[in-house]
Amino acid sequence: MWDVLVCVSVLVKIGSTVVAMPYSVTWARELAAARMAEPLPRRWGHVQAVAAKAESLRPLAGEDADLLVVAAWLHDIGYAPDVQDTGFHPLDGARYLRSLDADPRLCGLVANHSGAKYEAELRGLADELAEFPDENTLARDGVWYCDMTTSPVGLPVTFDTRLAEIRERYGEDHSVPRAIMAASDEIRAAIDHVLSRARAFGASAV
Template sequence: MDAAIAELLAPLTESRRAHTIEVGRKVERVAHLLPEHLRGEVITAAYLHDVGYGYPVTGFHPLDGANLLAAHGYSVCVCHLVAFHSGSCVEAEVRGFQANVFDQFALDSSPEMAIANDLVWWADMTTGPTGATVTFDVRLADIRSRYPEGSIVRTAIDRSEPQLRAAVQRVSGSM
């Protein structure tokens, strides 16, 4: 993790920062699953996937993070991975955002980007809130315990569970 990333993560709480750093470390360990030209971008995105929590504008961290990173000159690939991480489209819908809110970060779907997205989702969904490695089911149970039924986050995680589980299974099966 370089100094620029550390500086961007500074406003996060200690536990959120620990989670985010471990997600980056996990992706570093499996980056060999990616084409070489994408490895650095995906690792950077993994380290920065939750940066939006430290710079709230809309209150929706994937979008706030992607906008922040775009303003700092990060690549469209990094911004895409941050904007679309871990079922964020489902949560955006639950929050009432229009689908076009992500348009500036959209990339053409390709098998390479599908793997890149899966790696970030897998790392995020197997890392607990303080950076410990957990199973997918433990991670979901933790999220559900912190957000009451009917809340935005709980509704979004419940709706996106099949997509999240599939991404985790695809990566786990590749290792």
């Protein structure tokens, strides 16, 4: 549908430093739709549900609210046929966004989402993934929470249910379930961080 996407970053001067601000949610949604909706309808359903869940976390995320939602829309863009390169979707997605001059934090959130470093190690891509720093923020944990509590068809699930589905879908020996198992403690910690923040705000995470 969209053959050409023109992306313009917004530059803001803070003191004597010019910084690139995160892209808008509209830009992220349209980019994700253009790359995924038609070739990957099932994956697109998951992405839409993850983004909707991220929207519910806005009160918790503060000034990173837009960044969290943008990352949720784009976390799986590396699956898109015209984005794939290495076949490892967090890395491919992050490199693609970097090629569009996307905000470095956004690239890092996509690259490292849901314990990607563990699968990168299994695939021999740890050095490549290290091009994109991870961060210890609610935005990061929010992306992990939204992804790992949303089924492949966009339904809300527990992490244990999601993990069981991944193991059944790929098989025990595949790198994906092996990596998720290795990352499980870190994923649970991210989920707990989000839920505890939600309780502190008197809100309920979806």
